[in-house]
Amino acid sequence: MGVSLYYTARRAVPLTDAELTAVGQVVETYNANAPFGLEEEGLCLYDRLDPGTALNGSTKLPAVDDRAVPSLVHWLAAVTALRGVVADADWTFTLDDYEIEWDDHAGYHLPGLDD
Secondary structure (H helix, E strand, O other): OOOEEEEEEEOOOOOOHHHHHHHHHHHHHHHHOOOOHHHOOOOEEOOOOOOOEEEEEEEEOOOOHHHHHHHHHHHHHHHHHHHHHOOOOEEEEEEOOEEOOEEOOOEEOOOOOOO
């Protein structure tokens, strides 16, 4: 059984062309620089969006303990970057059912992971 990250940006208007390009660049950059390359799942954005949803996706974390924390730190930074591109949305970011809080200075992070 795996653990996954889920991220959603809600707002009334869809992403603009410029935002779509910027989101694509974030996804490409973070997926290409993932700690374990193509061996693990990257940012996966869903094609089908509910009305009022500008962006929605998930990332399954590695099941191997020594890979989980480096991957989690990387994907927290990736979703922080996505939020920077779509800053005017109502964001939800969870690790399965646990909500990851936004910090205006640090972005998305979990205490103790960077130690």
